[in-house]
Amino acid sequence: MTTKQILSGNEAIALGAYLAGATVASAYPGTPSSEILPAFFRFGGPHAEWATNEKVAYEVACGASYEGARAFAAMKHVGLNVAADPFFSSSYTGVSGGLVVVSTDDTGIYSSQNEQDNRHFARAAKVPLLDPSDSQECMEFMRIAFEVSEQFDTPVLLRTSTRISHGKGVVEYDPGSRVPVSVKGFQVDINKYVLLPAMARRRHVVVEERARKLQEYGEDSPLNRIEWGDRRLGVIASGISYQHAREALPEASFLKLGLSWPLPRRLVETFVKGVEKVVFIEEADPFLESEVKMMGLDVGSDRFIGKEAFTLLGEYSAGMIREALAKYPELGVTYEKPAAYRTSERLPDRPPVLCPGCSHRGVFYTLNRLKAVVYGDIGCYTLGVLPPLSAEHTCLCMGASITTNIGGEKAAGFAAQADTRPRVSVIGDSTFLHGGIVGLVHAAYNQTNTKILILDNRTTAMTGHQDHAATGKTLMGEPRKPVDFVKLAQACGVDDVKLLDPFDLRTFYREVKASLERPGPSVIVASYPCVFVDPRVKGRQPIFIEPEKCNNCGVCLRFGCPGVYRQDDKAVIEAAVCNGCAMCVQFCPTDAAGTQKAAKEAAGQSEGGL
Amino acid sequence: MGGESFDGALDRVTNFLVAGVGGQGALLASDIIADVALEASLDVKKSEIHGMAQRAGSVFSHVRWGKKVYAPVFDEGEADYLLVFEVLEALRWQPTLKKGGVAIVNRQKIFPVAVANGAQAYPDEGVLQAEFAAAGQRLVVLDAEKIAQEVGNIRVANSVLVGVLSKFLDLPADIWRDVLARRVPPRALNENLTAFERGRELVE
């Protein structure tokens, strides 16, 4: 009996893993991949956990596979950079239980630091690449991925993009079709699992042989298919690009690839020779195009249309595909841009902002006052770059705030003209655990002059409030002993360690300034929970500014809080937005602020209305 | 009233754009539209982008339904319906709406930081009326929060807006009611259904 449900690509991946009998799942959050693990746990997956970073996640899954369990790791595209080391070498060891790594590209850069195309990873590590094009395929391909992994003794890379992971569609499946969980136990095989050079050389032979077999498998695998249509135009596509292309060119012939590496040579040849023109429609890099062209098929190169017609940047759409192909009269594609009416008024932007009540705000307010060069990192706190806080000056990759500061500060010491601006590293708690600890050890041992602020808001906020090793709770809800940042820093060899409340702005400023004046490494843990994770913080009363007392000095507007604005020469707080943190009124020279509740009581009103 | 027949809904793909500010419930509304399609045995795809910040950023969602849907998104000028929870966002998303399309806009204003600190001005409602008229699009503006308050629960504003939209689509209203019943907490069901009817009554 099948059932139909609307699922996101991420949920469908989790469902596919569950139905495939996956046992151990590990992930580090990252948009657009973060929903996969919680969904796997909700569907009934036996074990799901947040890893400290992606390398950890991948290795946990890899170990589970060595024991014979089906296992997977999930991460955003740049997460695979972090996990690249075990990923590449696990291609050599192969697997015992099926091993799948799900990696989600962020084409269009909706919430990432770059737009890399992770299909290259599959080719570079010689691992099969599955490329689903909607939620239904996410579920099906995930199941097939485990089978392919076991059949060919290889890890499998299942790659999505934002529109696949966060897109939703109808998924039809049979809830009774779950493969039972089975764990064979570890079989000693040093020639396979111990990658000493002598073994690795032999394993490399196996890897190349496997790639040939996978190519053969792709020839008539259900993952790949030809959809013959009008033979004047043949499209080669995979993933989300297939859907855009199908929408744009309903009459065309298609080679729809689900196994996008390695490519099936005979199938490609049949298709290419069966149509007059071949168009590669693929977002991001010319991956399929280069693979097909490298086959050296016996057809003229003028049969191909590829990236010369399409952009390397951002997302595609049906309209942009038609527009691009309308330039080739022989294809018979026309395009008329739909009329789009746009106001001539200049509309105010709505850029992302730190939430009302966010504990990061005071840190950046302080660093702004101290005119520091701020080596930043990745998280909600990267928004400290925006005016009026304007106190974050780099953001490279997770953990780099500490290490780039180490190098930066060293180099600055050789500058011809002394640069006396203080340098500070700002790093979130989850990011610190992910990639900051090694930098801290380096700074401590080498006694570099590195000032580190750990913004401990007790959650991985930016990606949707996942737990981490310092929150005291696991993904499956079990209580745990949280990492103590102060003790950790001391154990690494830093003596100058302070635990501070970032809402106590006067003390915070004083202490940060003092630490900048002392030589050597220092760690300040700015500790206060995110408004989303602590009910006490959530339930605060909004602040109310008494208009009679406000002298319009603007001090409360310097914090860049979306809850405060100026109206008729007075500062006003929007009660519906205000979280009552009272940071903005700490320096109010006329003491014009009270809580909404106090203000109402003073006016003799009762609570509860709106 | 506008809208095609039930059969018409099957024949071609209908495009919806749902937009608002983080925390307003726009994504939930788009989930309801998608559920209605499934309930009506249509194919449906949906795609959403959440703002990077957790609160107060723009959020939007594309929903497409029909006999067979390929791409989860559509281009500018291709939306049949715009369902927007906030006035400024309605103007921002107007280019996605086709000529002759219908915009359903909640009369709420949420000031972005640039407006709050006086750097930029918030457009007034006259602009909204004038621009949708100039584009040859139908505009329904309503104060969903006020209606929700009258119903007795500020949190059912979403159902008012969904009610308005439902009136333009000739699917049986019971499909919408069934989906609402599954999506909202049971103790708030009656208030949600009343809110839904109040929305429907706004369109004659």
Ligand SMILES: Cc1ncc(C[n+]2csc(CCOP(=O)(O)OP(=O)(O)O)c2C)c(N)n1
């Ligand atoms: C290698 C890598 N993995 C994951 C991400 C996604 N990501 C961006 S910020 C972040 C964590 C933010 O948490 P935290 O450091 O606690 O800061 P907060 O958002 O709570 O302020 C994550 C996981 C990334 N950008 N790069």
